[in-house]
Amino acid sequence: MSALDEILLGRSAIVCVGPGGVGKTTTAAALALRAARMGRKVLVLTVDPARRLANSLGMESMLPEETRVSPEALARAGLACDGELWAMMLDTKRTFDRTIERHAPSEDARSKIMDNPFYDQLSSALAGSQEYMAMEKMYELRDAADFDLVVLDTPPTHQALDFLDAPNRMEDFFDSSALKALIRSGKAMGRIGAGLFKVNALILKGVGRFIGADVFLQILGFLEALTSMSTGFAARARHVKEMLRQDDVAFLVVTTPDPLALEEGRYFHDRLTQEGMPFGAFVVNRMRKPFFADAAPGSELVQVLADRLWESPTVRMRARSDVQRVARRLVSAAQDYTALSIADRRRVDELIARLPTPDLVYEVFHFQRDIHDLAALHAFEQILFRDVAA
Ligand SMILES: Nc1ncnc2c1ncn2[C@@H]1O[C@H](COP(=O)(O)OP(=O)(O)OP(=O)(O)O)[C@@H](O)[C@H]1O
Numbered sequence: 267m268s269a270l271d272e273i274l275l276g277r278s279a280i281v282c283v284g285p286g287g288v289g290k291t292t293t294a295a296a297l298a299l300r301a302a303r304m305g306r307k308v309l310v311l312t313v314d315p316a317r318r319l320a321n322s323l324g325m326e327s328m329l330p331e332e333t334r335v336s337p338e339a340l341a342r343a344g345l346a347c348d349g350e351l352w353a354m355m356l357d358t359k360r361t362f363d364r365t366i367e368r369h370a371p372s373e374d375a376r377s378k379i380m381d382n383p384f385y386d387q388l389s390s391a392l393a394g395s396q397e398y399m400a401m402e403k404m405y406e407l408r409d410a411a412d413f414d415l416v417v418l419d420t421p422p423t424h425q426a427l428d429f430l431d432a433p434n435r436m437e438d439f440f441d442s443s444a445l446k447a448l449i450r451s452g453k454a455m456g457r458i459g460a461g462l463f464k465v466n467a468l469i470l471k472g473v474g475r476f477i478g479a480d481v482f483l484q485i486l487g488f489l490e491a492l493t494s495m496s497t498g499f500a501a502r503a504r505h506v507k508e509m510l511r512q513d514d515v516a517f518l519v520v521t522t523p524d525p526l527a528l529e530e531g532r533y534f535h536d537r538l539t540q541e542g543m544p545f546g547a548f549v550v551n552r553m554r555k556p557f558f559a560d561a562a563p564g565s566e567l568v569q570v571l572a573d574r575l576w577e578s579p580t581v582r583m584r585a586r587s588d589v590q591r592v593a594r595r596l597v598s599a600a601q602d603y604t605a606l607s608i609a610d611r612r613r614v615d616e617l618i619a620r621l622p623t624p625d626l627v628y629e630v631f632h633f634q635r636d637i638h639d640l641a642a643l644h645a646f647e648q649i650l651f652r653d654v655a656a
């Protein structure tokens with residue numbers, strides 16, 4: 267059994283982190299599928315609103331509550347499953363928008379609030395802590411519901427390990443002197459019954475020119491309510507961070523052989539180690555497979571290919587010279603691709619050589635098509651877990 271299988275069986279939470287677009291969501295889904303096939307009751311929790319994950323799990327769309335992947339869909343894909351596979355998505359921004367919509371007294375007020383630059387700042391502060399919210403949700407689920415394992419997918423991060431910094435950023439926001447001053451002056455003005463004129467003057471100076479005084483006061487009330495949560499928030503943030511250090515958690519760093527992505531992956535690994543977070547394994551996805559043993563096959567290959575093309579009943583070319591030209595181009599493209607794959611190999615080998623745990627690097631090659639259904643996800647899983655040779 268591979269170390270990755272042991273992680274699946276032995277831990278109760280796995281977090282997939284990594285740069286944008288490398289395959290975090292796909293990996294999270296493949297891990298969950300594997301764990302369910304090994305008999306565990308597993309939930310994959312995603313912050314990615316992508317429909318693709320739903321499709322690759324055989325579902326129409328991903329719901330914001332725990333939804334079981336139907337055993338029939340798994341059976342249809344030929345996947346015997348002793349355990350249970352569940353999925354859900356977390357959508358913090360939408361939840362936040364909905365709250366505003368609910369509290370806004372009118373359509374006009376709603377758009378005034380939502381079009382306000384301050385709202386943008388606030389909602390991005392919250393959206394930036396999406397990873398954090400996801401972690402919290404993960405623990406809530408892990409404790410409340412009876413899942414053996416929760417696999418957490420994370421959103422593309424502009425800054426590596428945003429979730430570690432998110433609680434701090436949130437605190438900074440609540441702590442910012444601008445916010446406090448705003449709330450103070452709003453309150454003072456409410457007390458002395460300042461006329462709309464003064465309130466408007468304040469708005470013109472401080473907040474932006476686009477909202478009316480009534481809306482401004484609503485925002486103040488809203489911010490005040492949010493601020494009242496900030497003390498509890500800091501305590502919860504510390505608690506969650508503590509829980510992430512426990513040894514029944516594993517972080518999987520997903521990356522690709524692209525130099526920048528590898529660099530970022532290494533940085534993730536180092537940060538996790540520094541922060542005392544349990545590193546599980548590296549997944550290097552989208553490795554290019556070489557066509558040839560080396561980048562320069564002989565010219566006889568062009569000849570063999572040209573002969574095949576010429577004889578093929580489906581490829582009809584008029585002149586022998588056309589066939590020759592096409593064969594040359596095909597071989598040359600395959601050579602370029604092979605050169606790239608050799609470079610991929612070299613960079614990944616460098617990563618492996620530098621790691622204290624070289625056996626914890628798992629590779630998946632670049633499939634010819636996206637992973638959008640259960641069969642493809644299963645193929646991905648088999649390569650990842652080395653069931654079949656790449
Ligand atoms: N090995 C692979 N071969 C071919 N396609 C792949 C492979 N891995 C992932 N993909 C495809 O690449 C796309 C991006 O993958 P995925 O959504 O898993 O990445 P991500 O890291 O979650 O992206 P984001 O950071 O945007 O959330 C998807 O369409 C997926 O099907």
Ligand SMILES: [Mg+2]
Nearest residue numbers: 290291314420
């Ligand atoms: Mg994703």
